[in-house]
Amino acid sequence: MSIKDEQTAALADLIACPTCDALYQNVEPQFQQRAVCTRCHTVLSAPIKGSVARIVALAIAVVVFLIAAVFLPFLRIEANGFKNASSIFDAAFSFSAAHLVVLSIAVLILILFIPMARAALLIFALSPLLLQRPPFRGAYLAFRWSEDLRPWSMAEIFVLGVGVALVKIVDLARVEVGAAFWLFSILVVFNVFQDTLLCRSSVWRALDRARNGVRND
Amino acid sequence: MIDSGIETTARQQGLVACTHCSRVWPTAATQCQRCGAKLTSRDARSLSRVWAWWMLGLICYIPANIYPMLETKLLFKVSGGTIVGGAVELFAHGAVAVALVILLASVAIPLAKFGAIAYLALSVQQGWQSNQHRRMQIYEVVEFVGRWSMIDVFVVAVLSSLVQLGSVVSISPGPASLTFALSVVCTMLAARSFDSRLIWDSIAKHDTNRDQVFKP
Structure with a gap:
């Protein structure tokens, strides 16, 4: 081992709080326990047993649900004999009529493409770990990107927006909610579950172990 | 330390x-x-990026309040509703709770967000010794709440795609929906540009100063 390798190995025993830069020994907490930064109280690590398998399962479900939601009816309105049905694409592209195409595309990206991309990146990065195989090349990059996308994935905000819109027009017309609406609502629950399961530092550790051929529990 | x-x-x-x-x-x-x-x-350019996004967000927020979010066409009458105008109308109709929710989500929270980001950036630039934990909480709340302001844009999208009932009534998005969305995105980027480690450096500096002063 060269001096440089020894230094790198020594640095692997340290972690820094990403929020306040406090330096700690890299001690992995037991399952269901948490390591918290004593200075800024950021959760540094909170491993959950079997979280990788559950994260991948939820990501697969998210992809299937999103694809189904695109093709199924979303909302239907009826008033004075006039009817109109709306899909998720219609909702996103309502802006195109008023020369607000940019906004239409942005809405579509925020409620469909980014949630989809996040799920796909997680599946790509973590599924080899379930088969006790080393991660793919680019798995580290994929996981980093999926975490960067997290605040921009707005499916849950969209569902709440639909709720508010329904409250506003419920006096005006009869509204029927379609299957896609319920799929989207369940999707929000999945996303909340996934966020509580996903401990960033545990995933990095799991990726490191898989790369070095150490079994992940 | x-x-x-x-x-x-x-x-x-x-x-x-x-x-x-x-x-x-x-x-x-x-x-x-x-x-x-x-x-x-430490990201030296972090604060310039914060202020750039902050300014852009504020500039977009002004037309978002002047122009209508929604244009409602009822029979042959077209009426545009601004954010505040819509809330005032709801007040007049007696729906005080809904009006308050709209005012809170679209006016109070965005304004508070601008204030909070400016406070955080200034506190670091001026080296204020105010409570780090308080500032950290403000930072976390701003990061968490920021994205939820997009809800207004989604409401407009759903309403205008759904309420297209021939000649009776139709709703279409107004220009404010674009500038409001841009303003939300800019404030999110401003908050994400902020390097939170800068908040904690001020105590480190403070402590080393004190050590020097009291050294025998």
């Missing part, structure tokens, strides 16, 4: 931390060897 309750920081040990995966590297490193993220011990 007396008040902070920790031994040391990565920076004080001549190390640079990866904010993505928490690993530490020698200060000279520019890229994290584990996850490939760019490394900066």
Whole structure:
């Protein structure tokens, strides 16, 4: 081992709080326990047993649900004999009529493409770990990107927006909610579950172990 | 380091931390060897980016309040509703609770967000010694709440795609929906540009100053 390798190995025993830069020994907490930064109280690590398998399962479900939601009816309105049905694409592209195409595309990206991309990146990065195989090349990059996308994935905000819109027009017309609406609502629950399961530092550790051929529990 | 309750920081040990995966590297490193993220011990340009996005967000927020979010066509009458106008109308109709929710989500929270980001950036630039934990909480709340302001834009999208009932009534989005969305995105980017480690450096500096003063 060269001096440089020894230094790198020594640095692997340290972690820094990403929020306040406090330096700690890299001690992995037991399952269901948490390591918290004593200075800024950021959760540094909170491993959950079997979280990788559950994260991948939820990501697969998210992809299937999103694809189904695109093709199924979303909302239907009826008033004075006039009817109109709306899909998720219609909702996103309502802006195109008023020369607000940019906004239409942005809405579509925020409620469909980014949630989809996040799920796909997680599946790509973590599924080899379930088969006790080393991660793919680019798995580290994929996981980093999926975490960067997290605040921009707005499916849950969209569902709440639909709720508010329904409250506003419920006096005006009869509204029927379609299957896609319920799929989207369940999707929000999945996303909340996934966020509580996903401990960033545990995933990095799991990726490191898989790369070095150490079994992940 | 007396008040902070920790031994040391990565920076004080001549190390640079990866904010993505928490690993530490020698200060000279520019890229994290584990996850490939760019490394900066403290992002010197962080505050200029914060102020740039902040200004842009504020500029977009002004037309978002002047122009209508929604244009409602009822029979042959077209009426545009601004955010505040819509809330006032709801007040007049007696729906006080809904009006308050709209005012809170679309006016109070965005304004508070501008104030909070400006306060955080100024506190670091001016080296204010105010409570770090308070500032950290403000930072976390701003990061968490920021994205939820997009709800207004989604409401407009759903309403205008759904309420297209021939000649009776139709709703279409107004120009404010675009500038409001831009304003939300800009404030999100402003908050994300802020390097939260700068909040905590002020105590470190403060403590070393004190050490120097009281050294025999």
